[in-house]
Amino acid sequence: MDHFELLGVTRTSTTTEIKKAYRKLANQxxxxxxxxxxxxxxxxxxxxxxxxxxxxQKRTAYIKSTYTVITDPREVADSFWHSALS
Known part of the structure; x- marks a missing residue:
């Protein structure tokens, strides 16, 4: 499960919002x-x-490792066709 979903926050949430959500769930x-x-x-x-x-810093590393950022749609098509034809 995604850490952001687990805590009920978004990827753009502030540290304060994350801490507040954590405390609420931790108490529960x-x-x-x-x-x-x-x-x-x-x-x-x-x-x-x-x-x-x-x-x-850990959040940035988590986002980079968990979410794929597509900058060029051709990359997706190329990787799809490469894997489909292999």
Whole structure:
């Protein structure tokens, strides 16, 4: 799952918005407040997502590694035909 979707924020969200969303979800799924097994797993995922996108440098690296930016539509066509004909 995408870290931004998990926290309920967009890629253009500010650090403050990300932190606010994290705190809300962390309080909801914290193991001390929620005894379910799913809550513990969800809390760990939320923590990992926050650690990855809270820092602007890590967020930039995450976006670059996760999302493909298409600058030239011919690149997509070339890669499609290359893989289709191979």
């Amino acid at each position: 799924y914290h193991p001390d407040r929620n005894n379910g097994e799913e809550a513990k797993e969800k809390f760990q995922l939320i923590q990992k997502a926050y650690e990855e996108i809270a820092d602007p």
